[in-house]
Amino acid sequence: SGIDVIALASAGHISLANQSPLKMTPLLVSSPGAGLIDAKKVQGFRNPKKLLREFQPQQKQFTLAGRMTGSVKTAFPKGVPSPGKDRDGKLIKLSAWDRPILPNSKAPLDIIVVADADILADRFWVIMRDFAGQRVPVPTANNGDFILNCIEALAGSSSLMELRGRGSASRPFKVLQDIQKKASQQFEDKERGLRQTLSKTEKKLQQLRRRNPQSSAKVVSERDRREMEKMQREILGFRSELRKVRHSLTQDYQRLEMQLWFLNITLVPLLLIVFSLGLSVIRIIKRKNHSFETASG
Known part of the structure; x- marks a missing residue:
């Protein structure tokens, strides 16, 4: 509630697989002119001009953050999978799993997924200002408010959500x-x-x-x-x-x-x-x- 601006660096997108039992409620979506770029093209050395030339906008909106609800099944119905081997070819040792494997979740799943690991990186939504000889962080976007609202929503408390983030916390003098x-x-x-x-x-x-x-x-x-x-x-x-x-x-x-x-x-x-x-x-x-x-x- 009251979220005006969200700053994302290199966001991915979220979609449900076919016949998924989950229900997704979009929380953040892209503009209609957004498009997808292979992640390998932006790793390491980046060429913005080349990315711009190869960019192809798609007439659809992509979900950048969503809330997933519903019952889920285990991905390991046959039990705990073998741990595999490390880089040296040795078997990885794991402690014994002494709890039963649940074929289905006991309670409906309720999680929020954000397709950007840098949503709380300070350099994207906070600036430092000098005030009375001290460095004070001033938010320029509502990333922090969004995360706090998500936590309160998952905790089942929405009474304070209306009071937070009414407009950007940064109110500069015009x-x-x-x-x-x-x-x-x-x-x-x-x-x-x-x-x-x-x-x-x-x-x-x-x-x-x-x-x-x-x-x-x-x-x-x-x-x-x-x-x-x-x-x-x-x-x-x-x-x-x-x-x-x-x-x-x-x-x-x-x-x-x-x-x-x-x-x-x-x-x-x-x-x-x-x-x-x-x-x-x-x-x-x-x-x-x-x-x-x-x-x-």
């Missing part, structure tokens, strides 16, 4: 996002200009060094030596300026973020307290005036 976007654009423009100038200066310095391979010897002209020293100072200055620009952007953003947090968390409650105290004082004054008028009358 004004702060706009300011950060503008500041990032200005930083990128300035950084691009500095990097271009830095690249040109480094190329000129390399040309001078190639022209004077023995730059430490006295054969280098005084003019070229001064030019190289000047370029080296400029390169150091450009790099220092880049660091200052990055640091300034981070400081401005964090300062504004802290101010907004203060206004939102501290200032508003303080104003409410002041308003409540003022209202109480006014009521006390009115009571005293009323008592004085009654006594005079």
Whole structure:
């Protein structure tokens, strides 16, 4: 309940076999334009362009997570299978199975299957933010809410599901996002200009060094030596300026973020307290005036 966004990395899909006794209730489904890709193609070295060329969308929705219910039969009706051999060819030893094999489940099966092992990997649905000098995790998707809802559903308790995950837990300030976007654009423009100038200066310095391979010897002209020293100072200055620009952007953003947090968390409650105290004082004054008028009358 209240699930808005689920972030999945490389999801598979779930389907029931023909004549399966189970009933599947889809919990997460893909868009109608999704398609299937062989898992071997995305293992190891990945070529996104090649995958995109070979991708063929299918006009159907795939189940990414589902709840399975129903009675099941054992996959080993003849008993515990032989353990087999290990990589060295030796028989694997297992402790004796002293419990009877159940041909059918005693109670109906009730499980939830998610076709993505990375659904709780932090890098896909959590970002770390600096707040009051501490690193605080901020959810950007409802993966955690989804898992908690699944646990509560399997535990038979749904009373708290309506209270969790109403919208994403990440509620960024729109004004702060706009300011950060503008500041990032200005930083990128300035950084691009500095990097271009830095690249040109480094190329000129390399040309001078190639022209004077023995730059430490006295054969280098005084003019070229001064030019190289000047370029080296400029390169150091450009790099220092880049660091200052990055640091300034981070400081401005964090300062504004802290101010907004203060206004939102501290200032508003303080104003409410002041308003409540003022209202109480006014009521006390009115009571005293009323008592004085009654006594005079």
